[in-house]
Amino acid sequence: MGELVAARRVRAIEELTANCVVSSIPEDVEILRLENLDTDLRPWTWALAATRTALLSDAANSYLPFAGSMELRRTLAARLSRQTDHAYGVDQVLVTAGGLEGIFDALLAVVDPGDEVIVTDPTSIGLLNRIRLAGAVPVQTPLRVSGGEWRLDCAALRTAVTAKTRACLMMSPSMPSGAVFDEGEWEAIAALCREHDLWLIDDAAMERVLFDGRPLVHPASLPGMAERTIVVGSVSKEQRMIGWRVGWIASPASLVRAMTTVRMANVATPVGIAQSAAVAALEAPPEEFAEVLEQWERRRDVVLAQLEGYAAIRPAGGWSLLLDAAPLGMDALTLTRHLLEDGKVAVLPMSGWGVNGDRYVRLAFGDEPVERLALLGERMRRVFG
Secondary structure, eight states: OOOOOOOHHHHTSOOOHHHHHHHHOOSOTTSEEOSSOOOOSOOOHHHHHHHHHHTTOTTTSSSOOTTOOHHHHHHHHHHHHHHHSSOOOGGGEEEESSHHHHHHHHHHHHOOTTOEEEEEESOOHHHHHHHHHTTOEEEEEEEEEETTEEEEOHHHHHHTOOTTEEEEEEESSOTTTOOOOOHHHHHHHHHHHHHHTOEEEEEOTTTTOBOTTOOOOOGGGSTTOTTTEEEEEESSSTTOOGGGOOEEEEOOHHHHHHHHHHHHTTTOSOOGGGHHHHHHHHTOOHHHHHHHHHHHHHHHHHHHHHTTTSOEEBOSBSSEEEEESGGGTSOHHHHHHHHHHHHOEEOEEOTTSSTTGGGEEEEEOSSSOHHHHTTHHHHHHHHHO
């Protein structure tokens, strides 16, 4: 008898490099921890209070309702209606156990094995691997550096479509690059979806983490896109509630029924004790979020200043940026090792994260205060001169 092995769809998945890097980092408070996409900025106090209250609630300790609490779904429908000028109802919203569950549910509902899904390069390995787990094939179209920032290659995007293309899976701000699509880029994506009858899966996990006063452009607000856009969001990033595992999907009602079938066969039910806290967090006054955003933007600016002279690409949003290892004459894994061993800086190599992942490392700046981020330049010079 031959050796039993895992299924092909599992073997096709790249190992998350974060596991390798995190497991090799010694316990040393001097190390700048820029490898993990956490944040030290606390959730709002009223979200914490709502969590404590829910712990004593019988309604929060239940399998029901499978689609999520009516209060949270109403809150999300109202939020999306304001963002898109398109009327969303509660029957168009499904609560999930985090954003990535929502991405996987959406993919399982709209793609068949062998279908192709267009994504950017670079993009999150979490998105690439969920496409593979769904049995589909990720087709990566490049982001290009122009004017010191990432821009979508719209010409390459158009040539990526084949007879097998079923969906575009896009994220703005994008992880790990911090790329933000402007209105023209979103319209190019929308035109492609309309012309070829494609679904657009919008990973909106960081949609409001926008720097330099950039406006939020919501793809579902573009002509003809509300009926073909699947919006997937969560409270993990904007609301800093990573451990609460609350996300959502919003789409045409008929597709919500299909995605509910998928999640019932998979996750079954969202996290009950976290949903009232999500409502409280999502209803935070705009000025409260503006204060949080200002702290992330300040951290970004400090990191860019510390990396002056190195090939760092300026992020327009999000919590992370990419540094090109090629001008230093090495690949991402080598650069990662030198920074950790010689500079006490932990970063994440992008090997496996896309076509050109071997040349980039990610620096996540959400979990270190400005005072410590200001040490980065001296440590870079310690390693590279």
